[in-house]
Amino acid sequence: EWLQAMAIPNAMISSVLSIIHPLLYKAGIQGIEKLKMETALNNSIMERALVVWPMAFTNISLISNRACPLHCDPHLSGNWYNITANVGDHSSCIMSIPTLGVELVYNPGMVVAFSGHLLQHGINAVDGNQHYLTYCMRDNIHNYLSISRCADWMRRRNIGSS
Numbered sequence: 001e002w003l004q005a006m007a008i009p010n011a012m013i014s015s016v017l018s019i020i021h022p023l024l025y026k027a028g029i030q031g032i033e034k035l036k037m038e039t040a041l042n043n044s045i046m047e048r049a050l051v052v053w054p055m056a057f058t059n060i061s062l063i064s065n066r067a068c069p070l071h072c073d074p075h076l077s078g079n080w081y082n083i084t085a086n087v088g089d090h091s092s093c094i095m096s097i098p099t100l101g102v103e104l105v106y107n108p109g110m111v112v113a114f115s116g117h118l119l120q121h122g123i124n125a126v127d128g129n130q131h132y133l134t135y136c137m138r139d140n141i142h143n144y145l146s147i148s149r150c151a152d153w154m155r156r157r158n159i160g161s162s
Contacts, residue, residue: 014055028056067125090128
């Protein structure tokens, strides 16, 4: 039910990736399509989830009503973007990315794309309901599915060729 209720917001997050890194978006969509074909034969529960999975990302993480200490995400690929979205009814939230010397005002409705593998990041605790969704792709899933690795950063020269 949650996945169906989140279909439009999840598709919007995925569309952000299609703009900022079209090659990674295409690799993600290819991975999801292969997962759909494979699970149709082997896993009816996952097959039902993938029918309403409207995005290129293979993973969603949710953190609710707590701080997220400074960390890196070693299970993600260094030159792939993950996208975080902040929802809730709070204020005074700060996303810290000390590797860049940046502290972002991170209020509800904000979306940030960056390499969670390379850039240490964290979010402070605030009063009110706070929910952070992180969308990412796992390298091991793409390897398992034999998806060609989108191993390059998005560059201006890639825009016309994607």
